[in-house]
Amino acid sequence: MHQSQQELFNDDLLMRRLNTLGLSGVRIVESHENQSVMVSLTARRVLRVHRAFTYAPDSVLRSIVVFADPRTRSPRRRRAQRVILAFPVDAYVRPRPRRRPRRKRPSVPREDRPILQRLAKLHREMNERFFDGALSPIRFRVSGRMRRKLGELALDPTTDRPLEIAIGHVHIQRDGWREVEHTLLHEMIHQWQAESDLPVDHGAIFRRKAREVGVAPRAMRDIGRSRLQ
Ligand SMILES: [Zn+2]
DSSP states (O other), X not given: OOOOHHHHHHHHHHHHHHHHTTXXXXXXXXXEOOSSOSEXXXXXXXXXXXXXXXXXXXXXXXXXXXXXXXXOOHHHHHHHHXXXXXXXXXXXXXXXXXXXXXOOXXXXXXXXXXXXXXHHHHHHHHHHHHHTTOSOOOEEEEESSOSSOOEEEEEOXXXXXXXXXXXXXXXXXXXXXXXXXXXXXXXXXXXXXXXXXXXXXXXXXXXXXXXXXXXXXXXXXXXXXXXXX
């Protein structure tokens, strides 16, 4: 376990105090913050002590010395144990906050997976064909909410970098893949704008690029909300 300089210093100080109180036969004292075992002695004669005992008075440390001595007989040992366990470790060392479990990404519905794969493949192909492979790979999402909108490119609000391309589920079902291909290409022009530090809109640059790649610029495939185009 990694220990900071301060912790090593504290361990050393604790060992010296314990030695003064009569500790013997212990190679080294190591502190820890494991709440379940306050004091233990390993086979290699390492005395492991909860870090809070760094702050304990001599009366408590004396019990540790008694407890750690292999010659100590049972009743005395138990008494020492009671003193050790009575020491309020939480008052001195706040338990470390438990790491919060990572929030799981919402999982992709199984039925969307072939669609997402197909979109990614189309993206790769059209990226080569129309953008000289300049576009970055991007995440896809099938949106069950988009009714009028066919597709949209989401931008990171702080960096303005493209985050993902969403394609409407209704669009795929109703209009078929020929149309979806056009929608995707439309969104890829927006992606190209964003990655070229151009404004993401349907202005002159968009229309020129759309003509170049053979997408009818008339298609207002997405009705952009603020950061979504
Ligand atoms: Zn658009």
